[in-house]
Amino acid sequence: MTVMLGLDHGLAQLSDLAPRGYALGLHIRFAAAHLMIQTYDPRWTQRYTENGYMLADPMVFWGFGNNGTIRWSEIDLPDPHNIMGQAADFGLKFGIAVTTGPTSSRTIGGFARGDREFTDGEMEKIQALVEKLHEQSTPPDNLTPAQRMALRLIAKGSRHAEAAALLGISESALKARLRAARERLFVRTTAEAIQRAQEYNLL
Template sequence: MSERKVLAVLLDRLDSLAPMGYNVGLHIRFATPMIYKSSYPEAWVEYYNAHSYYLRDPLVFWGVGVEGTTRWSAIPLPDPFGVMKKAAAHGLNYGAVSSYGPITSRSIVGVSRSDREFSDAELAELKEITIRLHIEAKPSSDLTRAQIEALQYVANGDRNSSAAVRLGITESAFKARLNSARYKREARSTTDADKKARDYRPL
């Protein structure tokens, strides 16, 4: 089974576990996940992003600072911006969060429901899914942020010239980043490199 199919199966398990949706950020580096997926209510996602709550969310702070799995209600961090109350207003009344991996490449998964707290068995399942998502999505080599960006632009169909303009660098500098990323990923051809680059696109 391919990596993307395995990830899809694991996300299906999260769907079953979380009636109000889930939020997945895998291999967070430089404050950005390499893979991101959310099935929370669209209105909440839009509101959350519009207010940059990822910079203020106690769940994110907990996940970055602690490796483990817990219910939202058990997190002792302050919530001065009322993120959790606002989430509840969108139906996310109860939830759990799981964090796994080194601080330099942490994966954080959140799940929610409206009717009750998650059980201990459900927390154990969330932990297992988080660990498996982290392992399955592990990059095949350590790339720099610049190299990852270059691969993402290629995977999104950008031409080298337009990607360079968007990054504020010369086309030759962009090509150098792309070539070094391809070398690290052991891509044998442009087609192979583009296929590998898709690893860095949102699911």
């Protein structure tokens, strides 16, 4: 999966630049991300999720109102739940927020260190990577008729051999269509492809 490999390479570079982890929501639409990647301490991620902190996170709030990059220490917004202070307890003491894209399909990321502030050069590198990942992961506006029909048959419960027979193609040709649909939708499994296609009204 060429596209996914490209994404994986970019995400690996982000891990190198943010030793305490990151959270990256690519193409957030209707309060849900097309792709969500988190490498923070799992205990912090669990607390953050269980308490619904995303709705009150000053970094996220800044991200929806701005484009660009800023150090967490420079975000001058209310933090009534002390989210930034709690994050520091899990080693996320210094960080940056990076945002790109239109408000209708915004990408927002938080990147953390435990030892020092990010340098200007590191911030520029992370921003460039986020912008590239945003571009690479743009959700498709459509699937080909062949991809759509293959996914529909599998979604209705047909096995590969049965779906191939119904379409009058070989099983290997069916699998190629499903693989192409997965790549187009930036997912790893056919089940995920069906779910994603349904979410975007592509079936």
